[in-house]
Amino acid sequence: MAHISLPEGLPGIVGPMAYSPQTTKPLNELAEVILRTNASESLTQGERELIAAYVSRRNDCSFCSKCHGAVADFLLGRDNQVVAQTWADLDTAPISDKLKALLAIADSVRESGLSVTSQQIAAARELGADDRDIHDTVLIAAAFSMFNRYVDGLATWSPEDPAAYLGMGESLATRGYPSVVDPQPV
Template sequence: MPHIQLPEGLPGILGPMAYSPQTTKPLNELAEVLLRTNASDSLTQGERELIASYTSRRNDCFFCSTSHGAAADYLLGRDKQVVAQTWENPDTAPVSDKMKALLTIAGSVRQGGKYVTPEQVAEAREHGATDQDIHDTVLIAAAFCMYNRYVDGLATWAPQDSAVYADMGETLATKGYVHFNEEQPA
């Protein structure tokens, strides 16, 4: 049961966003820029979603990890099971060495910004990460710590049916975040 009276029937972040529309627009715009705008030529939309999902999984935020994991799966190929393997063990997941290094950085950001080490940054650079990749990884991980705490701090509910997330992931991947709440049932 949510800690405050949220609109019924809206899972995860959708309930708090419906409750507080004035914060919805900037939160969705931030997600749009971080996850769908390729400011960096070398991080794909799927990789950005994977960083968001990985961070959320490490934060134990079921709704965010599953919805963004579904978006990453849609973009990276559902049959490849990249998200599930990354959640299980990023070191053996079928992602590039650069992504493995960036996921290490994201995991450190999740613990606290000062956990990111010069060695982790050097490792990412060794595998081809640019300053923009490192910047975007840190910002995605930091933002998803906020989103995760927003969702779980209000004790929102999350559907357990994986089909719900597959559809949600496809919508996020193809239509984005700015209009996502407008398409959800009230």
């Protein structure tokens, strides 16, 4: 049961956003900017969503990890199971070494911004990360630590059935992050 009275049947962050519509627009605008990329940036939308899902998983945020994991799976190919393999073992995950280095930075940000080391940055640079990649990784990790705490700090409801996230993942991957929340249950 949520810590405050939230609209019934709205999972994860959707409930608090329906409760406080004035925060929905800026929070979803932030998500739109940091997760949906254009072709001129080197991190793909799938990689950005994987960073969000990885941070959320490491923060034990069930809703955000499953939701953004579903987005990443949709974008990276569900049959590839990149998200599950990354969650299981980052070292053997079927992702680039550059992305592995960026995920290590994201995990440090998740703990504390001060946990990021110059050695981690140097390692990422050696593997091809540029200033934009590092900036965006730190921003995604910091933002998702906030989103995770928002969702879990209010004890929001999270569907247990993994199939519940498939439609959410496809919708966010193809339509983006809306500036208003439909108050109808999903």
